[in-house]
Amino acid sequence: MNYWLLKSEPDAFSIDDLMACPNQTDLWDGIRNYQARNFMMKDMSVGDLAFFYHSNCKAIGIVGVMKVVSEAEVDPTQFDPDNKYFDPKASSDKPRWFACRFQFVDKFDEVIPLQTLKEIPELSDFRLVQKGNRLSILPVEEKHWNLIMAMVKD
């Protein structure tokens, strides 16, 4: 089983939004980066766990955990001209974009700030804290996952 980190701007979609979804489950649509897409298409499996990360906001950091509940499926937003993620080069017989479905697992009492993560020497090889990282879906090594989970207050 694999571990992941998924970024989202809370103004667009926050962990509270995920909690408010039916079955606390939602399709992670709108990914328009091939590396991120390929992680979902090829490497994610049902049961994998992922950190929910809030980016581009006041309290930047990891805010909770969710789990993968479906293999990658076609992202319908690519076909909708009114959707901000519309892709004119995608067609229903040749879809470009795929997404997995995620279910809420836990919301931490406190955000684990990016700044804190940067100060931990054991996390220096975690891609999230490295310079110029823009990927919105990242694999997380098990040792990093465990270390971060150990920081969460019960």
Next chain:
DNA sequence: GCCAACGTTGGC
């Protein structure tokens, strides 16, 4: 709002 880093596009 700024800007560095990075991905994508498209002309050649």
Next chain:
DNA sequence: GCCAACGTTGGC
């Protein structure tokens, strides 16, 4: 296939 131009991400 190269690479300049452009757009986007995301921390600060």
